[in-house]
Amino acid sequence: MSEGLKAARVARGSQEWFVRAIERYARQHMLEVASTASLRVYVSEWENGKRPISERYAGIIRGVLGITNDELFGRPQAPTGPPQLVGGYDDLVNRIDSAKNVSLTMVKTFMDQTELLRTVDRQMGAAHLVDQMTGHLATLEDALTFAVLPETRRPVARALAGAATLAAWQALDVGAVERAWRHYELGKRAAQEANEPMYLVHAMAEQAYVLCDAGRTELAVQLVQDAKLTGGTKLSPRLEAWLHAAEAEICAKAGLPDECHRLLDQAAACLPDGEEARDPDMLSIFLNSGHLARWRGNALALIGDDDAVSSLYVALDAMDPTFIRAESGLRCDLAQAHLARGEFGQAQEHLQQARLLAGRTGSVRRRRRIEQISGQL
Structure with missing residues (x-):
């Protein structure tokens, strides 16, 4: 029985959505799958443990849901470490x-x-x-x-x-x-x-988002602050600005508006001038004034600050169209900001765009936020 399949599917959509996603994946990769009617039966039987998932369909499901075999079949994950010696x-x-x-x-x-x-x-x-x-x-x-x-x-x-x-x-x-x-x-x-202290600091600060999403915002703030102390003076200016912005966002989620404003100002002060976004010393960091405007709007929207809307529209105009997931998040931020101002029609419009973009990337994290904002409309 696949204990992990149903939970992963429910996080993304209905059984009908799953069937269509399997068909779409199969077409894109030139794979043969059963008819739509048969797939509906398969999905129901897979989720109820009445039909084993073949390796062929397991490969398709992994690609559709973005899960590993262990997560699909509900096997416990072994602690990460060196493999057993041959x-x-x-x-x-x-x-x-x-x-x-x-x-x-x-x-x-x-x-x-x-x-x-x-x-x-x-x-x-x-x-x-x-x-x-x-x-x-x-x-x-x-x-x-x-x-x-x-x-x-x-x-x-x-x-x-x-x-x-x-x-x-x-x-x-x-x-x-x-x-x-x-x-x-x-x-x-x-x-x-x-x-490599910069790689360590970056991993620590991103890990704080796991705690934040789990509702442990105070612990998340402490972790990102510890990351900054760990880096000390060994950080590039762009990474330092990124850390301030990350802490600002997490402080916004923790209900600390004054700290959020202070950290956003620090991020702007640290950020190098110019349109270049990528940090040559830390290739996973993309941050320029346009990105920071988006991040500022995100944080301000979370604390209900009226300045969020103008920052977010500046970021939308400057956004790289290839950053699909980032645009989905920006649209969520705009929906949140318009909602805080009682502008429900505009909030709904951006939320619909966010939903379409999240569907393209299969982002469960984004989908959860969209549903959370939808519940406020």
Whole structure:
């Protein structure tokens, strides 16, 4: 019986939505599936434990729902750590020798793969990437496990830190919160081994969002503050601005409006001038004045500040059209801001746009927020 299937499906939509999503995925990947009528029966029987899920359909379901096999079949997740060693010294030595030959070129390949997954995630959402990201992390973990000397381990650990943090954010987006937490822990360990404080700080601050989404906003504030202390003076200006903005958003959710305003001002003061958004020292950070305007509007909307609307429209005009998930969030922010002003028609219009965009990316996290705002209209 698939204990995880029904919970994952309910978080995203109805059984009819699921059937249509399976058909759409099959068409996109040129796969054969049963008729619509048969799929309706299959879905009901899968969720009730009356029909086993074949490997062929399991692959489709993973791509549609963005869950792993363990999450699909309800198997307990083993703690993250090095895999069991293969039997025999010959095999072990072969693995160590292979890891020793991991060159800087190979590390760059790992980083390029992470970058590709980040780009696809930004445009299409995380759900379709679960198998690719699982395999990518396994390859990096394997390379690190059998690497011996620091000059080999550190570059691989750095690549793993970036990939694990991206995987964690993707897992959080599709509603797999335990997987997200474990990936953040993996990213933090890898960053510490690589002696990369910026990667460690970034993973800690993003992990605070898991606590925030779970309703532990005070603990989330403490974690992001601890991240800033951990980074100290070793942070790039753009990452420092990002941390201030992240803390501002979490303070807004914790009901601390004065702190929110103060931190937003600090973020603006730290942010480098110019249109460049990407931090060359921390490739997962995208932040310029346009992004910060969106973030400011998001935080102000959460505390019901009337200035939120103007900031959000400035951000909407400047938004990169390839940031699909980000636009969905911005539309949610606009809906929240208009709702606070009693402008229900405009709130409904932006919420509808947010729903359409969230449907394209399969974002469970965004869907939850949309439903929360819808309940206030």
